[in-house]
Amino acid sequence: MQPLIQVEYLVKRYSGRGVLGSGEVVSALNEVSFSVAPGKTLALVGASGSGKSTLALCLACLERPTSGRIWFEGRDIAALDEKQLRAVRPQIQLVFQDPASSLNPQFTALEIVTEPLLVQRKWGTREMHERALALLERIGLSRDMASRRTGEFSGGQRQRLAIARALSLAPKLLILDEALSSLDCSVQAQIANLLLELQSSLALTYLFITHDLAMAAHLGDEIAVMNRGRIVEQGVPEKVLRAPSHEATRCLAAATPGSIVTPRMPGAL
């Protein structure tokens, strides 16, 4: 099948000009290549600082890669200019880790979900209203909660809202950057189920970024392991986890409870 998104030799370097003026160049992404078929989930795992979030920002066209290509539905979106990107952005949406900081606490649930529709200027007020309400129901919030401010919702409900906002422009690719990490276990399960349900009913494609290997194995059709800006291992979860070939994967697996790889407790003191 034609992949929905295909990344080829993506490189992102940051130069350390800044207050500290070290002048050194940091390679956040180093020749990253992968592809995701439509309707599938690629789970991207890796330790902090391995480049996962930089990759998310590049795919969402929020950061310009230094070099490399990002093919999305047959177009190289890394080469598009700002004006052309306006048409692509609604197709690729992001959900962040902490809904408490990614949602304006002054906004009502309805306003949060309507905001992206306003930006696109394609619909009249009544239609936007109807669409937003339908979305809220879809993600499990009742209509009478629509006028509540986001600050009044629980963590799980807020993450539902963040997902609803990401879905409001009917995207094809959803980038979930640690979207479950700040939630309680029981709420994680609820949101994971919601993501599964939305994926099968809306044929969504997910890039699921996480450091939780167990969740990655559960939700991912494939797992890619990142280490120091490179994808060091990729494959179906069972294969990657049963026989990790790279040290980074082994480290992650060992730190995950219930793993087959025996935990190596580092001699800390």
Added chain:
Amino acid sequence: MASILEVRNLHVAYCSRTGVASSAIVDVSFSVRPGEILGVLGESGSGKSTLAASLLRLLPASGNIQQGSILFEGRDVLQAEPRELESIRGRRIALIDQEPSAALHPTMRVGDQIGEVLAAHEYLDKKVRRDRVRQILETLFPAETERISSSYPHQLSGGQRQRVLIAQAIACGPSMVVADEPTASLDPTTQREILSVFQSLRQKFGLAIILITHNPSLLAGLADRVLVLYAGSVAEIGPTDSVLSSPLHPYTRALLRCLPPPLCGADEANRKAKLPVIAGDSPNPALLFPGCRFEPRCTDRFETCRKREPAAVSLSEGHTVSCFKFGG
């Protein structure tokens, strides 16, 4: 062995500006033995941070300890005068907070920040203080004591910052540390590392540790006992192995079922299968109702559950559960 901390029938409530009281901790009793690691497992709103703050009497002005007693090393924390409290806080019980980047001063060198903790508690000659700081840092950063000591927090990784907080906590040689979600913002490898730091501190200094977390998998292999907190009351408490592998309370059972299958059990057949969930939401603490707090979400409930609160029943060796299924 005599316990180092005894909490008896603790009730804590918050009062809103409109005068509505909502109870955050309801009739919580437990004890901690010297050198023991007690895991407190609870989800958001279960009252776990309130519990941590109550132990040191650090509740915000709206929080109020209504009833109960907290005995620490034989001293009554709730009756202590401000002077006496000062000699307990930081010296005998230290608190490690959730967010290492927020707990450290951004423009002060790490070594000075640890020295500040020492200075707050005892008068020491400058040179003596510097030596003490170096000793403390050596326990946590044996390979790079000097570099860390002269670094600013932003130059350190998340795991290193968390170690600095631990260094501050143990600076005055306390006998107990209360750690509130100490690894929440770290990746799993670093998480393991920090947890093993706690383990070695216990071995080295006989430190008792209350480890508060929402993640049951962190407690396995680390905590001696686990206390499960639901909506401000103790659902069950017992040895870690028996609570995590054969939980009794319906809440603990449901919570542990929510976790994605362990890596060893991952196979293609259940991949992307729906995970079991706990129906409903945590109760609103402002809306008090009689009966078991988990009753509205419980799959095993019966008539009595709605009428009164279950009492704690001791079943096997040190495993206590508050549920009518077991007598209550």
